[in-house]
Amino acid sequence: MEAIGSTFSGVDASAPPLTIPNEVWDALTLTERGVFQHAARIMEVLDAHSDSTLADLGRRLKIPAAEIMAALRVLDDMDLVSVAITRTDVDVTLVALPDAHVPVVGPDGRRRWLFISRPLAAPHVDPEMLN
Numbered sequence: 001m002e003a004i005g006s007t008f009s010g011v012d013a014s015a016p017p018l019t020i021p022n023e024v025w026d027a028l029t030l031t032e033r034g035v036f037q038h039a040a041r042i043m044e045v046l047d048a049h050s051d052s053t054l055a056d057l058g059r060r061l062k063i064p065a066a067e068i069m070a071a072l073r074v075l076d077d078m079d080l081v082s083v084a085i086t087r088t089d090v091d092v093t094l095v096a097l098p099d100a101h102v103p104v105v106g107p108d109g110r111r112r113w114l115f116i117s118r119p120l121a122a123p124h125v126d127p128e129m130l131n
Contacts, residue, residue, distance in 0.1 A: 018043070018078070019098045021113060038063060038071035043080065046094035054090035080117060095120055
């Protein structure tokens with residue numbers, strides 16, 4: 001994760017948000033932890049309202065736009081939000097909730113984490129695609 005030049009002051013970087021396992025959390029830098037904490041705060045706002053704009057998130061959370069954008073990148077990478085750029089703002093919609101991180105050991109013996117989320121709306125699957 002790319003650092004964005006912020007110290008994320010005032011962020012509780014000790015407790016893992018978004019079902020992140022302690023093993024992964026402990027390996028993150030303070031800045032990376034701050035990004036995930038901001039992402040969790042965005043999830044709280046969106047959980048109550050399901051959609052918002054970048055400007056609205058900035059007003060509600062009182063954190064700089066650059067830090068909100070870094071947190072939105074995390075949420076978008078986790079497929080928890082949908083982000084759309086409009087002529088006047090950035091629209092953010094909650095599409096899934098974090099459920100769990102499941103440990104998986106690969107053929108190389110290394111432990112990795114599989115992220116599981118719960119979609120808010122059931123996805124449409126074309127019946128022809130089912131077996």
